């Protein structure tokens with residue numbers, strides 16, 4: 126079976142799993158681990174000062190062959206950084222995703238109106254995936270109508286899963302201490318489908334991510 130973990134912060138050695146390992150861009154970070162696929166982004170809760178130093182580091186990272194997506198980037202009502210600055214940095218990262226032709230992985234907490242406004246302003250060609258989505262059906266429906274993809278983790282609302290199924294659904298572990306297989310099992314149960322059908326459909330959905338099935342070395346600017 127094929128399992129895709131679309132958003133995690135840990136590399137996997139399980140040959141049955143493909144994972145997009147998310148690295149938060151921080152100026153002091155030196156990333157040395159090996160992963161097939163990575164995403165790089167400035168997290169709204171980790172913006173340092175005006176974010177300019179991180180922005181310059183991010184620009185270098187996105188050139189790496191292992192970088193398959195931008196993010197997690199986003200908006201978070203609980204972050205200490207002002208919403209204006211968050212929107213500004215999110216907008217830049219979303220436009221960078223368009224420029225380099227890669228999907229955007231989004232972290233959003235209680236800033237849905239702002240996020241939808243950003244999407245309407247940018248009108249992206251690249252897919253926008255909301256990671257760790259735990260919202261209820263009305264919000265899920267609104268986001269799906271706007272063209273977003275939803276990625277669900279260990280905790281999710283079954284009715285949101287049913288709305289995103291089949292074409293707009295992705296699954297992830299993020300920082301949960303469970304395997305992606307456990308998340309697939311929970312979602313298959315919520316959807317009343319068998320595991321193989323879920324694996325097959327997510328594999329079909331992954332076409333939008335244009336993964337190349339290659340393992341890259343630790344190819345980071347030092």
Ligand SMILES: [Zn+2]
Pocket residue numbers: 132133134147197299300
């Ligand atoms: Zn994360």
